[in-house]
Amino acid sequence: MTQDYKNILVAVDGSDEAELAFQKAVSVCLRNKAHLLIAHIIDTRAFQNIASFDETMVEQATSMAKQTIAEYIDFAKKQGLTDVKELIEYGAPKPLIAKEIPTENNIDLIMLGATGLNAVERLFMGSVSEYVIRHAPCDVLIVRTNLDNKK
Known part of the structure; x- marks a missing residue:
C-alpha cells in the first residue's frame, strides 16, 4: 500500500537545506499530483531585540x-x-x-531541510525541524540529500 499525499507544505528560509527540501517537495508533488504550499516565516522576534527597530527591516525581509x-x-x-x-x-x-x-491548510506532509544548527545552538534554541517532528499533526519528511540522494 502506498501513501498518497495531496497537500504538501515545504517551509523555506533561504538556506541550502531548504532548497533541497523544496526540490524534493516538487518531485513528491508531481508523483502524487498534489498541491504544494511554499511557506516562509519571518521571525519577528528577531526584530524585537533591535533597539533601533524600524519597519523598513520587516519590509525588506518581506520583499x-x-x-x-x-x-x-x-x-x-x-x-x-x-x-x-x-x-x-x-x-x-x-x-x-x-x-x-x-491545520489551516489540511496539510498531510511537511517537508523541511535538515537543521544547520550545531550542537550548542540546538541546546539553547532547539531546531525547527526537531520541534515540527514532535508536534506536527501529519507526516514530516526531513530532507538531507539532493534529488540523487547525495549530500
Whole structure:
C-alpha cells in the first residue's frame, strides 16, 4: 500500500537545506499530483531585540521572501507543477510550521531541510525541524540529500 499525499507544505528560509527540501517537495508533488504550499516565516522576534527597530527591516525581509518564493514557484511550474501557492507569515516559526499552517491548510506532509544548527545552538534554541517532528499533526519528511540522494 502506498501513501498518497495531496497537500504538501515545504517551509523555506533561504538556506541550502531548504532548497533541497523544496526540490524534493516538487518531485513528491508531481508523483502524487498534489498541491504544494511554499511557506516562509519571518521571525519577528528577531526584530524585537533591535533597539533601533524600524519597519523598513520587516519590509525588506518581506520583499526578499517574496522574491525567493517567486523564484521557487517559477521553478516548480517549469517542472510541470501547476498547483502551487505561497504563504508568508510573521511570528515564531516552530508553532506556525508545526501546528497552525498544517491545520489551516489540511496539510498531510511537511517537508523541511535538515537543521544547520550545531550542537550548542540546538541546546539553547532547539531546531525547527526537531520541534515540527514532535508536534506536527501529519507526516514530516526531513530532507538531507539532493534529488540523487547525495549530500
